[in-house]
Amino acid sequence: MPSGPPPGLRTRWVPFAGLLLFGGLIVARHGAAVVRSGATVFVAICVQAMPFLVLGVLISGGIAAFVPARLLRKVLPRNETAAIGMAGLAGILLPGCECASVPVARRLMRQGVPSSVALAFLLAAPAVNPVVLVATAVAFPTAPAMVLARFLGSLLTSFAMGWLWSRTGRTEWIADRHEHAHGSGWALFVEAALADLASAGGFLVAGALAAATVNVLVPPSWFAAVGGNAVASIVVLAALAVVLALCSEADAFVAAAMPALPLLARLVFLVVGPAVDVKLVALQAGTFGRAFVARFAPVTFLVAVGSAVAVGQVVLGGYR
Amino acid sequence: MNVLLVLVGSALVKITLDGTYLRYVKPASAPLVLMAGIVIIALALAAIARPARHHHHPGARWCWLLVLPVLTIFLVAPPALGADTVLRDGRATRIAPPGEAFAPLPRGIVPMAVSEFVARSVWDPTHALNTRTVALTGFIVHTAGSDYVARLVITCCAADATPMTVALTGHLASDLANNQWITVTGRLRPGSATTANGYTPTLLVTELHTVGPPADPYEH
Numbered sequence: 001m002p003s004g005p006p007p008g009l010r011t012r013w014v015p016f017a018g019l020l021l022f023g024g025l026i027v028a029r030h031g032a033a034v035v036r037s038g039a040t041v042f043v044a045i046c047v048q049a050m051p052f053l054v055l056g057v058l059i060s061g062g063i064a065a066f067v068p069a070r071l072l073r074k075v076l077p078r079n080e081t082a083a084i085g086m087a088g089l090a091g092i093l094l095p096g097c098e099c100a101s102v103p104v105a106r107r108l109m110r111q112g113v114p115s116s117v118a119l120a121f122l123l124a125a126p127a128v129n130p131v132v133l134v135a136t137a138v139a140f141p142t143a144p145a146m147v148l149a150r151f152l153g154s155l156l157t158s159f160a161m162g163w164l165w166s167r168t169g170r171t172e173w174i175a176d177r178h179e180h181a182h183g184s185g186w187a188l189f190v191e192a193a194l195a196d197l198a199s200a201g202g203f204l205v206a207g208a209l210a211a212a213t214v215n216v217l218v219p220p221s222w223f224a225a226v227g228g229n230a231v232a233s234i235v236v237l238a239a240l241a242v243v244l245a246l247c248s249e250a251d252a253f254v255a256a257a258m259p260a261l262p263l264l265a266r267l268v269f270l271v272v273g274p275a276v277d278v279k280l281v282a283l284q285a286g287t288f289g290r291a292f293v294a295r296f297a298p299v300t301f302l303v304a305v306g307s308a309v310a311v312g313q314v315v316l317g318g319y320r
Numbered sequence: 321m322n323v324l325l326v327l328v329g330s331a332l333v334k335i336t337l338d339g340t341y342l343r344y345v346k347p348a349s350a351p352l353v354l355m356a357g358i359v360i361i362a363l364a365l366a367a368i369a370r371p372a373r374h375h376h377h378p379g380a381r382w383c384w385l386l387v388l389p390v391l392t393i394f395l396v397a398p399p400a401l402g403a404d405t406v407l408r409d410g411r412a413t414r415i416a417p418p419g420e421a422f423a424p425l426p427r428g429i430v431p432m433a434v435s436e437f438v439a440r441s442v443w444d445p446t447h448a449l450n451t452r453t454v455a456l457t458g459f460i461v462h463t464a465g466s467d468y469v470a471r472l473v474i475t476c477c478a479a480d481a482t483p484m485t486v487a488l489t490g491h492l493a494s495d496l497a498n499n500q501w502i503t504v505t506g507r508l509r510p511g512s513a514t515t516a517n518g519y520t521p522t523l524l525v526t527e528l529h530t531v532g533p534p535a536d537p538y539e540h
Binding site: 202 | 359384396401420482
């Protein structure tokens with residue numbers, strides 16, 4: 001990084017020192033085995049997410065270099081609501097986890113696609129693609145309605161957030177990267193893909209660190225303990241979806257392994273996870289800026305819980 | 321920054337080539353991880369060869385965090401999850417009923433995945449296991465007073481690991497340390513997987529051998 005203001009050394013070391021202190025406390029309380037397990041989970045999340053992030057930045061770079069903005073304008077319906085619906089359904093085409101859709105959504109905005117439309121795509125892509133739906137069907141062989149419920153719940157979340165953003169969202173909340181497009185074709189492709197990778201990669205690591213810490217420090221038995229209460233089970237599983245940051249291909253299997261909890265609460269887990277979790281929030285902070293995430297993530301969380309509960313009432317027959 | 325990205329790519333290539341990626345992700349991820357590593361290296365080398373004039377990206381300030389997984393992979397190479405994960409897991413009833421009927425068991429001693437043994441002991445209406453001898457491979461876990469052979473099941477990566485445990489009778493296992501890999505032969509004690517013990521079946525052990533860790537430490 002030859003030019004640009006060097007980030008202050010002090011701010012750079014504060015999180016690092018905090019991390020060391022935190023690690024030390026964990027060792028003192030739980031022993032070294034927990035830290036080893038935590039390190040394994042941390043590396044696992046990074047390794048699992050990296051191919052999808054790379055896929056995302058390649059698509060993003062490809063759009064930047066080879067898809068002219070006017071083509072995108074031509075493809076998308078003029079009517080914003082119709083475009084939001086189309087973007088949500090287009091999510092079916094991107095098989096992969098949420099890490100892939102973040103850079104793609106950012107690129108679409110930069111190419112002049114309305115931000116509400118890009119955000120609808122961002123939320124739908126990781127949750128409604130065929131890979132995730134097939135995984136859900138395999139995980140819930142005795143409750144096939146779960147697949148439809150998950151599909152509708154995530155689509156509803158993406159439509160609702162796109163619509164909400166088109167009404168109340170402001171573009172100035174989204175951080176703008178000073179990007180100077182040089183050259184064309186491959187040079188631009190490489191530069192755009194690398195810039196996306198650099199800005200998202202560090203935040204992905206931060207998210208993986210947080211998720212790994214929760215993974216080893218919170219005993220799963222806590223979550224089984226709330227099975228009896230409808231509201232408590234929904235709240236706890238929604239929170240669990242956020243902090244565990246599982247990939248959307250795996251979350252159905254984890255949800256299937258909690259048969260003591262009601263289906264509706266497990267549906268909430270499956271709808272919230274791909275829309276908002278610590279890894280995703282970190283990625284979004286790196287890509288769209290903190291002002292955006294501070295508003296977008298909490299609202300998405302509430303909308304996703306609401307959508308899942310509403311769809312669950314209809315498709316799964318409510319709380320059971 | 322580009323040098324750091326070359327290191328990130330190298331770390332991904334390294335763990336795929338030496339097989340240690342199996343400690344972290346499922347076997348089917350190998351081509352994806354390898355491709356990702358190669359693409360990252362190629363992109364970074366292309367940028368090093370033809371540097372762009374402007375390099376100021378606000379998000380890239382946090383790019384240095386990528387040294388954490390790189391250092392962890394190259395210096396620590398954290399081991400596969402094991403007894404520690406099983407011991408911290410307090411969940412009960414984690415076996416979902418299978419979508420289809422169990423296949424008939426082959427003749428002789430049946431080598432079987434720990435997860436399949438647990439699922440059959442709970443859900444097989446024909447109780448085919450009751451009269452058969454099986455061989456299970458897993459690692460040792462001790463709790464107060466009990467010995468188990470355990471295996472972790474992962475779907476995508478180690479973050480979604482779910483423990484499968486089988487209690488072992490007899491004193492053959494009590495001298496072995498946690499995480500020691502064993503192949504154990506024996507029979508299911510009929511009706512031993514109950515709601516009360518979180519559907520943990522008991523194996524009446526006839527033979528026990530210590531073995532080396534398998535290439536893929538997880539079941540899928």
